[in-house]
Amino acid sequence: MNFISFIKDKILQISLIIFGIITIEIFLLAYPYGNFIRIYIPLSIFTLYFVSIILEYFNKKRYYDNIYRLLSELEERYLITEIIEESNFLEGKILNEILEQVDKSMNDHVNEYKYLQEDYKEYIEMWIHEIKIPIATSKMIIENNKNEVTSSLDEELDKVENYVEQALYYARSNTANKDYYIKKNKIEDIVNDCIKKNKKVLITEKIAINTHDLNLYVNTDSKWIIFILNQIIQNSIKYRKNDGKSKIEITAKKGKENVILYIRDNGMGIRDGEVTNVFEKGFTGTNGRRINKKSTGIGLYLCKKLCDKLGIGLELDSIQNEGTEVRFIFPNSSYIEMN
Amino acid sequence: MQKILIVEDDEKLRNEVEIFFNNNGYNAESLKKFDNTIEDIININPDLILLDINLPGTDGEYVCKEIRKKSNVPIIIVTSRDNELDELLCINYGADHYITKPFNIQILLAKTNSLLRRSNMEKVQDKIYTKDFIINLSNSTIIKNDKVIELTKNELKILKYLTEKRNQIVSREEIMDYLWESESFIDDNTLTVNITRLRNKLEELKLKELLETRRGQGYILR
Numbered sequence: 260m261n262f263i264s265f266i267k268d269k270i271l272q273i274s275l276i277i278f279g280i281i282t283i284e285i286f287l288l289a290y291p292y293g294n295f296i297r298i299y300i301p302l303s304i305f306t307l308y309f310v311s312i313i314l315e316y317f318n319k320k321r322y323y324d325n326i327y328r329l330l331s332e333l334e335e336r337y338l339i340t341e342i343i344e345e346s347n348f349l350e351g352k353i354l355n356e357i358l359e360q361v362d363k364s365m366n367d368h369v370n371e372y373k374y375l376q377e378d379y380k381e382y383i384e385m386w387i388h389e390i391k392i393p394i395a396t397s398k399m400i401i402e403n404n405k406n407e408v409t410s411s412l413d414e415e416l417d418k419v420e421n422y423v424e425q426a427l428y429y430a431r432s433n434t435a436n437k438d439y440y441i442k443k444n445k446i447e448d449i450v451n452d453c454i455k456k457n458k459k460v461l462i463t464e465k466i467a468i469n470t471h472d473l474n475l476y477v478n479t480d481s482k483w484i485i486f487i488l489n490q491i492i493q494n495s496i497k498y499r500k501n502d503g504k505s506k507i508e509i510t511a512k513k514g515k516e517n518v519i520l521y522i523r524d525n526g527m528g529i530r531d532g533e534v535t536n537v538f539e540k541g542f543t544g545t546n547g548r549r550i551n552k553k554s555t556g557i558g559l560y561l562c563k564k565l566c567d568k569l570g571i572g573l574e575l576d577s578i579q580n581e582g583t584e585v586r587f588i589f590p591n592s593s594y595i596e597m598n
Numbered sequence: 599m600q601k602i603l604i605v606e607d608d609e610k611l612r613n614e615v616e617i618f619f620n621n622n623g624y625n626a627e628s629l630k631k632f633d634n635t636i637e638d639i640i641n642i643n644p645d646l647i648l649l650d651i652n653l654p655g656t657d658g659e660y661v662c663k664e665i666r667k668k669s670n671v672p673i674i675i676v677t678s679r680d681n682e683l684d685e686l687l688c689i690n691y692g693a694d695h696y697i698t699k700p701f702n703i704q705i706l707l708a709k710t711n712s713l714l715r716r717s718n719m720e721k722v723q724d725k726i727y728t729k730d731f732i733i734n735l736s737n738s739t740i741i742k743n744d745k746v747i748e749l750t751k752n753e754l755k756i757l758k759y760l761t762e763k764r765n766q767i768v769s770r771e772e773i774m775d776y777l778w779e780s781e782s783f784i785d786d787n788t789l790t791v792n793i794t795r796l797r798n799k800l801e802e803l804k805l806k807e808l809l810e811t812r813r814g815q816g817y818i819l820r
Contacts, residue, residue: 388652391678392608395700399614402703403621420700440682451781458778462771468783482682 260323265316276308315348322351337362376434383430387423394420417459421493425557428486432564439480439569446511446520447473449481453488454509460496467506475511475518477589479569484587487565487573488522490558491585495524498546498583517572520587529577537575538563600714603644604628605635605661606676607653615648615703622707632656636664644671646714648706649693651677651684659684659691666692672713676701704779726761731805733757742803752782753796760809760819769816793817 266273280301287297326343330336340362346352397416401409431438450473454461461468477484492507499505508523529537533544540560547554559575566573572588602624606612612628619626629638632654639647639661647665651658662673675688680698688696695709724736732741738754739746749757759776760768770789777784784792793809800806808820 388678391699392611395678396608396611396614398700399611399618399703403614403617416700438681440686442682442686454783455778455781458775461783462774462778465786467785470783480682482680 260320262316265319269312273312276305280304318348319351322346322348337365380430380434383426387427390423391420394423414459424486425490425561428483428565429557429561432561432568439483441478441480441569443476443478444481444484445473446475446477446518449484449488450509450520452485453492456485456489457492457496464496464499464505465503466496466499469506469508470510472510472512475513477518477520478592479571479589483565483569484571487562488520488587490562491522494558495522495526495583498528499524499526500580516591518589518591520589522585522587523582525582528579528581528583529575530579534575534577538573599623599625600645601642602626602646602648602710603639603642604648605639605653605658606648606650607632608650618703618707619710624710635661639665640668645717646672646674646710648674648676648710651675651679651688659687662688662693663691670717672717674706674709674713676706708779726758728761728764730808731803733761740799740803742805745803747799747802749796749799750792752777752784752788752792753799755780755782756792756796760817764819767812767815767818772816 283304284297284301287300322344326339329342330339333339333342340355340358343355343358346355394416398413401413401416447470450470454468454470460466495507504525506525509521510523511518511520527546530545533542536542537544537559539556541556542560543554543556547556563573566587570590572586572590574586574588575583576586577583602619604612604615604619604626606615606628616626616628627642627644629635629642631638635653635656649658649662653661658675658677662675665671665673673693674695674697675693676697676699677684678699685696694713697706697709724734726733726735730742733739733754734741735754735758738749738751740749740757741747755777756773759773770786774784774786774789777789797806797809800809810818810820812818
């Protein structure tokens with residue numbers, strides 16, 4: 260708000276006042292008043308008006324400038340109604356009232372969606388718990404009736420299980436609530452668990468596993484990190500070169516401010532220009548579009564999102580035809596030192 | 599025979615688990631009504647309980663807590679709830695293991711075996727006696743008469759597994775599976791090397807003919 264625009268806004272009022280002063284002056288000139296009166300009356304009217312307009316200008320300017328300043332300082336601008344100052348003039352009061360109502364209605368609206376989303380997530384979680392029972396039953400039936408047909412079914416069931424798991428974590432990744440539980444975990448246990456999960460395919464496809472220096476502790480939710488790591492290992496398996504020399508190396512290093520977990524493979528790697536896009540939702544890349552790889556573009560996107568929630572850094576480097584390295588960066592927290 | 603009680607409301611699943619444990623040398627039984635769960639469990643007096651959390655009318659966490667007040671029977675929670683908090687809660691209520699559905703039945707069996715062994719206060723067996731040699735698990739050696747030969751970690755595991763499955767053909771995949779399950783993630787070549795070394799060590803004890811290779815099928819310890 261600057262003075263010129265303020266004056267422009269008041270132009271009608273000002274012209275009326277000037278017109279009024281001229282009219283008075285004409286009256287005064289038409290009658291035999293002294294020169295003092297002829298000058299004093301119009302001048303005092305003008306001065307009074309001018310002073311009042313200046314006071315109003317500074318009052319409003321201070322008020323609106325303050326709002327703009329607060330707005331620029333706020334990260335969540337809709338919170339302005341919570342800290343806005345009470346106005347001492349009518350328009351300001353009206354503005355506050357309008358803002359408050361708009362804000363309230365927007366809040367109700369947002370809450371409704373939050374509630375819907377939470378509700379949907381709860382439904383998905385419940386559904387997933389339900390679906391796991393028939394999967395478990397089917398696996399038991401297979402175990403009790405082992406033959407070639409059922410073990411092939413078993414492999415398909417593993418895939419189903421995997422997709423179900425992905426849906427669960429996708430639902431969890433989208434809510435504002437904390438669904439995880441942080442505790443101290445040994446990296447070795449997490450890694451071993453993931454390798455054992457993929458044991459069947461790793462053994463039959465003759466993929467060499469090399470794990471070393473994993474005797475380190477990190478603070479995280481073990482279920483979440485196992486899911487995330489599992490996605491990475493499955494990618495290494497999926498995008499291996501079919502030369503029978505595939506290997507996956509998993510190791511960890513303790514830095515000054517963090518613990519880094521490395522997963523390196525010697526697979527087909529990712530094309531140069533595509534590395535930066537791998538964490539985008541729906542990005543499949545050249546590898547993903549190859550026949551029979553059937554990439555959904557969800558896996559890494561989800562990993563990144565979940566890592567962000569857990570406060571873990573996730574990085575990926577790759578050289579085409581040589582391999583890929585994925586790094587998990589677990590920051591140290593004061594909590595770790597306490598324990 | 600040791601009695602395992604399955605507390606699971608899904609009928610088909612509990613039947614399959616029952617069949618599986620009955621096939622694996624246990625006397626498995628399952629609870630079919632859930633009106634008086636805790637009393638029923640105490641009356642059956644099992645050696646081990648497989649407990650689901652979501653039960654009609656009650657929940658497993660409560661059951662677990664109540665049983666712990668009265669008995670020290672090993673409890674394995676088998677559930678589809680896979681979050682860390684539930685797991686912690688169950689362990690705090692006195693459960694011994696927490697396994698999520700869909701579970702790997704071999705892991706469940708292994709955990710059952712080890713829990714029962716411990717709860718029976720059997721001393722951890724540190725020597726395996728066979729008709730022609732002794733395996734000492736505590737210092738990783740094989741002994742025949744007075745001759746002692748050291749084994750590496752993987753050789754010991756392989757020999758132990760073959761001894762357990764004596765006179766049966768054991769495939770390479772089976773051995774690999776066993777080694778991976780005990781967290782030795784070795785590859786195919788390493789297995790070949792390990793078997794060769796093991797055979798050489800057996801030869802030093804004049805036991806070479808015990809370990810036969812069956813082409814295309816695997817190995818057999820005579």
